[in-house]
Structures are given as structure tokens and as C-alpha cells.
Amino acid sequence: MIEVENLHKHFGAKVAVDGVSFTVNKGEVLGFLGPNGAGKSTTMRMVTGFLPATEGSVSIGGSDIEEDEIAAKSKIGYLPEAAPLYSDMTVEGFLRFAAEMRGVPASELSAAVDKAIETTFLEPVRHQSVDTLSKGYRHRTCFAQSIIHDPEVLILDEPTDGLDPNQKHEIRQLIRRMGETKAIIFSTHILEEVEAACTRAIIIDRGTVIADGTPDELKAKSSNAGSVRLIAKGLAGSGIEAELEKLPESRSVEVEESNDDGLVARILPAKGRSADLGTAISKLCKDKNLTVEELHVEQGRLDELFREITKTDLED
Ligand SMILES: Nc1ncnc2c1ncn2[C@@H]1O[C@H](COP(=O)(O)OP(=O)(O)O)[C@@H](O)[C@H]1O
Numbered sequence: 001m002i003e004v005e006n007l008h009k010h011f012g013a014k015v016a017v018d019g020v021s022f023t024v025n026k027g028e029v030l031g032f033l034g035p036n037g038a039g040k041s042t043t044m045r046m047v048t049g050f051l052p053a054t055e056g057s058v059s060i061g062g063s064d065i066e067e068d069e070i071a072a073k074s075k076i077g078y079l080p081e082a083a084p085l086y087s088d089m090t091v092e093g094f095l096r097f098a099a100e101m102r103g104v105p106a107s108e109l110s111a112a113v114d115k116a117i118e119t120t121f122l123e124p125v126r127h128q129s130v131d132t133l134s135k136g137y138r139h140r141t142c143f144a145q146s147i148i149h150d151p152e153v154l155i156l157d158e159p160t161d162g163l164d165p166n167q168k169h170e171i172r173q174l175i176r177r178m179g180e181t182k183a184i185i186f187s188t189h190i191l192e193e194v195e196a197a198c199t200r201a202i203i204i205d206r207g208t209v210i211a212d213g214t215p216d217e218l219k220a221k222s223s224n225a226g227s228v229r230l231i232a233k234g235l236a237g238s239g240i241e242a243e244l245e246k247l248p249e250s251r252s253v254e255v256e257e258s259n260d261d262g263l264v265a266r267i268l269p270a271k272g273r274s275a276d277l278g279t280a281i282s283k284l285c286k287d288k289n290l291t292v293e294e295l296h297v298e299q300g301r302l303d304e305l306f307r308e309i310t311k312t313d314l315e316d
């Protein structure tokens with residue numbers, strides 16, 4: 001549904017997007033992850049056709065965003081970073097207006113508005129004017145606007161920004177659910193959001209894609225994926241710590257507690273050896289006649305990977 005090929009955007013001398021390519025199919029939710037200033041919003045604005053690309057192409061459901069602009073844009077719902085609202089309209093009035101702008105036929109207007117209101121939980125404020133809404137409701141009104149014409153493609157720029165934890169949760173569930181039948185891209189710098197709502201994620205840093213995979217694949221790439229937490233007993237004089245350090249499968253050993261009685265430690269895998277670390281440790285303990293009380297292989301963590309591979313700092 002979404003095909004992005006070698007997108008570039010230059011603002012004068014500034015290169016905001018530097019050769020981004022990806023595809024999103026129906027039934028996929030692609031998370032755009034990256035520090036502030038990485039180029040997420042600029043990429044999304046080019047994908048939706050609101051900003052011309054310096055180089056590269058975007059195709060939406062087979063329609064080129066520049067050459068076949070109207071066909072391409074009609075398939076897209078877009079929630080921009082700072083969404084405009086017409087503050088003197090009621091929620092219902094604004095959504096009716098949005099539906100008309102989006103070419104929803106007059107006979108289907110009421111049904112489209114009702115459905116968007118229901119999907120985004122706006123019923124309690126339906127007749128309230130937009131300028132009196134709380135931030136969460138305003139945000140959901142913008143969200144409702146983006147889905148009013150039931151688009152096949154949804155581009156959501158930080159859709160949970162500024163919401164409280166319950167509202168964030170609600171929106172993630174909603175994205176996940178809509179993702180079953182649509183192709184969705186949403187940007188965030190909240191890592192848990194990726195795990196909660198995405199089928200796939202790309203990490204963008206300084207205008208380029210530096211990682212691409214399912215949340216599990218990405219986690220497995222963090223350097224501490226496959227580290228082993230070990231609790232072993234009866235090691236008086238075994239020299240186990242030094243032996244663990246020496247294993248070709250281990251990179252380093254972080255000791256939490258160590259005395260004649262036992263050892264509590266986290267052993268980090270050597271590069272490319274995480275799959276064999278657990279087995280090597282368990283064999284070593286057996287050879288040394290130690291009692292293993294716990295040997296737990298940790299999954300990688302997305303926040304570790306993010307810190308390891310992005311150069312810019314997270315703002316929160
Ligand atoms: N209209 C513009 N003119 C000049 N620079 C811009 C413009 N829009 C964005 N940028 C710059 O491009 C980079 C990427 O911005 P953006 O896409 O908004 O990042 P993100 O959404 O990942 O935080 C930033 O350095 C930003 O300052």
C-alpha cells in the first residue's frame with residue numbers, strides 16, 4: 001500500500017531526510033522511531049504529499065503521490081504533528097466539514113461522522129465547541145478527522161503526544177485494531193509504544209534508516225540481548241568469576257554478589273555469541289560441580305538498542 005523509494009529532503013544546506021526507503025502492506029503497522037530532529041515528520045509530510053521531495057518517490061496503493069496526486073491523497077488519512085482545528089465549530093460540525101472536504105457523499109455523511117465519533121470515543125463532547133475541549137478530546141478530534149473517510153492508509157505523526165497514560169493506551173489499542181485492515185505508519189519516540197502497537201519498526205537517525213525489523217528482531221540486536229543472569233551456590237575456591245570471564249562466549253561479567261556461599265551475576269555475551277552463552281555457562285557450572293539455582297537468558301531491550309545506535313539524545 002505504501003512504497004517509499006530513496007526519499008531525500010534538503011532545506012537549503014540542511015539534509016533532513018537522506019535516502020529513506022520502506023514499504024508498508026495492508027495489515028501492517030510500521031513504527032517510526034527516532035530521536036527528535038531525526039527526520040520522522042519530514043518523511044511523513046513527503047509520504048502524504050504535503051511537502052515535495054527533493055529526490056525519491058512515494059506510491060500509495062499504486063498511485064504516485066506527485067504524478068497521480070488526487071488518487072494517492074484520497075487513500076490517505078493524515079494526523080499531522082500540529083493538527084489544525086476550526087475552534088468555533090462543534091466536534092460534530094468539524095467532522096462533517098472534514099468529511100465533506102474528503103469527498104464523502106452527502107448520503108453517507110452522517111454515518112461517517114457517527115462512526116468516527118464512536119471509534120475515537122468522542123460521544124460525550126459531540127455537541128461541544130472545539131475550543132472548549134480538553135487536550136485529550138482535541139487530540140481525538142484530530143484523530144477522528146484523519147479517519148473520517150475510512151482511508152486505506154493512515155499516517156499518524158506522534159498520535160499519543162500530550163495524552164495521559166489511559167488515553168495513550170486507548171489510542172495504541174485503536175491503532176493496533178485499525179492496523180488489521182489498513183496500512184499504518186506512526187511516529188513516536190516512546191519505545192513501549194512500538195512494542196504495544198507495531199508489527200514492524202524502523203529506527204531513523206539523522207535522516208537515514210539505521211534499523212528495520214519486528215520489535216522482537218530489533219530487541220535481539222541490542223548488545224545485551226542474550227545476557228545471562230546466574231545464581232550459583234557452593235563455589236568456594238572455584239574461581240568461577242575468572243572462568244566466566246574467560247569463556248569465548250562471554251564479553252564481561254557483572255557481579256552483584258559474590259562470597260564463599262554463592263554468586264549472583266549477569267554475564268554479557270561476546271559479539272555474535274549470545275545464542276551459545278547459556279549452554280556454555282551451564283556446562284562450566286557442571287564441570288565445577290556448582291549448583292545452579294537460576295540461569296535466565298534475557299531478551300534484548302529496545303531502549304538499549306535505541307541508545308546504542310542513535311547519536312542524538314532523547315528529550316524524554
Ligand atoms: N521547514 C524546515 N526548514 C528547515 N529545516 C527543517 C524544516 N523542517 C524540518 N527541518 C529540520 O529537519 C530536521 C528533521 O526534522 P523533523 O522531520 O521534524 O524531525 P522529527 O520529526 O524526527 O523530530 C530537523 O533538524 C529540523 O530542524
Ligand SMILES: [Mg+2]
Binds near residue numbers: 040041042081157
Ligand atoms: Mg516530528
